Amino acid sequence: MKRIDLTGKRFGRLVVVGFSGQASNGNALWQCQCDCGKTMVTEGYRLRHGLTSSCGCYRAERMRHVFAQQQKSVSAGAHQPGAKNHSGVVGVSFDRQTGKWNARLFYRGKLILNKRFEDFEAAVAARKRAEKKCDAS
Ligand SMILES: [Zn+2]
Structure with missing residues (x-):
């Protein structure tokens, strides 16, 4: 051959x-x-x-990338207050001073939602409700 x-x-x-x-x-x-x-x-x-x-470096890079992605989603899922101000959900952020979650929504230049919540899920729910209200109007 x-x-x-x-x-x-x-x-x-x-x-x-x-x-x-x-x-x-x-x-x-x-x-x-x-x-x-x-x-x-x-x-x-x-x-x-x-x-x-x-x-073999390409595979090693891929592995590192996948690992980094996993780490990221783990920390985002935990919603650890203090580590980051951002919750990963638009309109919901952690306020270090009060130790609470702020849910905000601006609609047509107006602040139609601005509330503090003890827990993250409640803040997200409030934000979602406010968004639905905007869609309806
Ligand atoms: Zn190489």
């Missing part, structure tokens, strides 16, 4: 820099340079079939 020369070709983050011998299974091995700066050797068919598109 004739070897396809992959030198200089790009596969995802990898650029093939040269032939690197043959694997025990007969597949051609290629030396690749990753965008992150690392070099690695992989089989040609893995490159051509998109099985390898980085030295």
